[in-house]
Amino acid sequence: MESRPLSALERSISTIGIGTWQLGADWGVVSPADAEATLQAAVEAGVTFIDTADVYGDGRSERFVGAFVAERPEAGLTVATKMGRRMAQTYENYNRDNFLAWNDRSRQNLGVETIDLVQLHCPPSEVIEAQHTWDWLDEMAAEGRVRAYGVSVETCEQALEAMRRPACASVQIILNVLRRKPLEEVLPTAIATGTAVIARVPLASGLLSGRYSESTVFAPGDHRSYNRDGSAFDVGETFSGVPYEIGVGAAREFTALVRELGPDGASPAQVALRWVIDQPGVTTVIPGARNAEQARANARAASLAPLGTELHAALADLYDRLIREHVHGRW
Numbered sequence: 001m002e003s004r005p006l007s008a009l010e011r012s013i014s015t016i017g018i019g020t021w022q023l024g025a026d027w028g029v030v031s032p033a034d035a036e037a038t039l040q041a042a043v044e045a046g047v048t049f050i051d052t053a054d055v056y057g058d059g060r061s062e063r064f065v066g067a068f069v070a071e072r073p074e075a076g077l078t079v080a081t082k083m084g085r086r087m088a089q090t091y092e093n094y095n096r097d098n099f100l101a102w103n104d105r106s107r108q109n110l111g112v113e114t115i116d117l118v119q120l121h122c123p124p125s126e127v128i129e130a131q132h133t134w135d136w137l138d139e140m141a142a143e144g145r146v147r148a149y150g151v152s153v154e155t156c157e158q159a160l161e162a163m164r165r166p167a168c169a170s171v172q173i174i175l176n177v178l179r180r181k182p183l184e185e186v187l188p189t190a191i192a193t194g195t196a197v198i199a200r201v202p203l204a205s206g207l208l209s210g211r212y213s214e215s216t217v218f219a220p221g222d223h224r225s226y227n228r229d230g231s232a233f234d235v236g237e238t239f240s241g242v243p244y245e246i247g248v249g250a251a252r253e254f255t256a257l258v259r260e261l262g263p264d265g266a267s268p269a270q271v272a273l274r275w276v277i278d279q280p281g282v283t284t285v286i287p288g289a290r291n292a293e294q295a296r297a298n299a300r301a302a303s304l305a306p307l308g309t310e311l312h313a314a315l316a317d318l319y320d321r322l323i324r325e326h327v328h329g330r331w
Contacts, residue, residue: 001046001302004283006078006196008148008169009116013078015277016302017049018042018295019200019286023064024056030290035064041292043075045299051172051198051286053082053121054106062109070111080170080198081106082121082152085233094120094127096136103145114144119172120151122234128153128161138167150196154234155331159186163195172198174331175282177208177254177275177315178247178323179240181331187281196283199276203287204240207247208272210255214248241327250322257318261311263304273301275315 003012023035030038039050050069052061062081069077083102087093107115118140120127127133128151137149150170151162159171159182171190175182179201190197203209205224218224227238239247251268258271266274269287276285289295 001048001299002277003048006117006148006170006283007194008167008196009078011078013049013284014047014302015282015284016047016273016299017051017198017284017286018047018298019288020050020052020061020065021056022288022290024052024058024061032064034291036068037292038289038295039065039068042289042295042299043072043077045296046302047295047299048076049078049080049284049286051080051082051200053085054102054109055082055085055121058086059105059109062106066110066112078116079110079112080117080119080150081110081115082119082172084121084123089124091124091126091130094123094130094133096132096139099136099140100145103140107145115146117148117150117170118146119149119170122152122154125155125158125161128158134165134167141167150198152198152200154236156181156184156186160189163189163193166193168195170196170198170283172200172286174201174236174240175199175276175279175285176202176204176240177272178204178242178250178319179236179327179331180316180319181328183279187279190281197281199279199282199285201237201240202276202285203269203272204242204247204251205238207239207242207251208254208268210251210258210268212248212251214245216248236327236331241330242323243326246322246326250318253318253322254315257311257314261308261314263307266301266304267297270297270301270304271307271311273298274304274307275312277302278306278312
């Protein structure tokens with residue numbers, strides 16, 4: 001497993017990490033035993049970066065991660081969590097008292113005094129633009145509550161605003177074959193500023209695995225059922241904001257291109273992950289997994305050779321023909 005530097009922590013992390021939204025909620029039920037097995041499989045495959053959030057299962061994911069990491073102090077794991085989405089998303093709720101309360105709860109859930117990396121969890125743009133936001137985060141770092149901080153964002157403009165702050169350690173953003181806009185400005189800016197980029201939703205909520213069809217039915221408690229219209233949170237988090245039927249068609253073409261031009265034996269999901277880590281400026285990509293098999297398969301994508309220029313060009317063309325009009329101007 002290749003590692004890349006997360007400069008603010010003065011350490012490197014695996015190019016493929018693991019996201020743990022699935023272990024908390026919104027993807028169906030995952031048992032404690034399956035959660036531990038999933039994390040264990042990822043770590044055995046070389047993953048050293050785990051991303052969670054206080055809102056995933058209202059702390060359930062953080063508690064899983066905290067217990068897992070505490071039992072493996074020798075593993076050299078880096079844990080990032082996120083805060084802010086357990087309350088209404090208003091500018092006023094992102095205040096100093098709440099920052100401290102959210103951080104206290106996450107530290108308790110994770111069982112640590114100091115969190116490696118805390119990220120504001122897709123806050124309103126006004127929060128990212130406000131100087132006091134960064135002052136309060138500076139205070140938290142100075143007090144030893146966090147080692148470093150960053151922000152998870154919905155839009156490229158938010159990412160660019162965050163990277164104007166010298167102490168912003170990381171930006172987490174949606175980046176995948178169907179969401180290419182960060183290639184234009186976000187990744188070059190991250191290289192220039194030394195900001196780590198954590199790429200999320202790399203499989204477009206599973207679309208790029210090639211397993212779904214127009215008739216696939218998701219469970220009522222799965223965000224791929226209830227958030228297709230963005231009624232629960234930003235619609236860009238579900239299927240990357242691509243209308244489902246269009247996404248299924250694009251994924252079908254993606255799978256065909258993988259079979260024709262991709263590495264021998266690689267699955268569509270693995271090629272989708274390799275595409276992300278091929279992009280200059282990406283530090284790590286955080287696919288989710290609901291079981292050990294998925295975690296191992298995701299990690300194996302790091303061992304693929306960089307994709308060929310013909311496949312990269314074909315995927316750019318797929319985006320321009322089928323996807324760009326639906327997502328490029330929105331995020």
